[in-house]
Amino acid sequence: KNQVEQSPQSLIILEGKNCTLQCNYTVSPFSNLRWYKQDTGRGPVSLTIMTFSENTKSNGRYTATLDADTKQSSLHITASQLSDSASYICVVSDRGSTLGRLYFGRGTQLTVWP
Amino acid sequence: KAGVTQTPRYLIKTRGQQVTLSCSPISGHRSVSWYQQTPGQGLQFLFEYFSETQRNKGNFPGRFSGRQFSNSRSEMNVSTLELGDSALYLCASSLAPESETQYFGPGTRLLVL
Numbered sequence: 099k100n101q102v103e104q105s106p107q108s109l110i111i112l113e114g115k116n117c118t119l120q121c122n123y124t125v126s127p128f129s130n131l132r133w134y135k136q137d138t139g140r141g142p143v144s145l146t147i148m149t150f151s152e153n154t155k156s157n158g159r160y161t162a163t164l165d166a167d168t169k170q171s172s173l174h175i176t177a178s179q180l181s182d183s184a185s186y187i188c189v190v191s192d193r194g195s196t197l198g199r200l201y202f203g204r205g206t207q208l209t210v211w212p
Numbered sequence: 213k214a215g216v217t218q219t220p221r222y223l224i225k226t227r228g229q230q231v232t233l234s235c236s237p238i239s240g241h242r243s244v245s246w247y248q249q250t251p252g253q254g255l256q257f258l259f260e261y262f263s264e265t266q267r268n269k270g271n272f273p274g275r276f277s278g279r280q281f282s283n284s285r286s287e288m289n290v291s292t293l294e295l296g297d298s299a300l301y302l303c304a305s306s307l308a309p310e311s312e313t314q315y316f317g318p319g320t321r322l323l324v325l
Binding site for chain 2: 189
């Protein structure tokens with residue numbers, strides 16, 4: 099069964115600290131993996147998208163890694179800011195075709211305290 | 213460049229009614245996807261349209277339908293509303309399917325009483 103599991107479910111960190119969010123998936127075949135940030139009451143915003151051949155991709159203070167062999171991805175946030183408080187959602191797509199599907203994780207709720 | 217717009221932003225309906233939600237993608241984007249988000253189930257994929265054709269569909273009953281017009285604007289329709297249909301409905305646009313980035317709209321929050 100194709101699934102995407104994220105951990106931790108929620109996380110509280112102090113402003114300025116780093117954190118790492120995890121995403122494990124069983125989706126097969128694999129096409130790409132995306133990380134989204136969703137602020138409360140708003141639509142998700144894409145942070146990164148990685149294909150099978152990419153191991154690391156950065157977007158400012160956000161760095162995503164992908165290990166396609168172990169089917170794991172992580173999102174590392176450096177020097178956290180209060181505005182990083184949001185839900186971070188991992189989404190995996192199976193191989194691109196007319197029948198491609200997207201599988202969503204439940205998200206990690208990150209709270210950054212001053 | 214204007215972002216993805218969704219109308220209405222909030223909607224209250226009663227069981228058994230039907231509803232139509234609208235999504236206008238970013239200018240030049242031809243792919244539109246719809247998602248349902250609830251606290252219990254998280255984000256779930258409804259369907260994707262590209263060039264007026266439904267390209268992909270999630271595991272939702274036939275009460276959920278959609279279409280895309282020649283200007284890439286999209287509508288989704290839910291007939292015979294149930295209480296469980298209460299959710300945030302999000303629309304996302306991209307240049308094409310599997311594009312680097314999807315841009316989400318603010319969503320339509322539907323409450324079914």
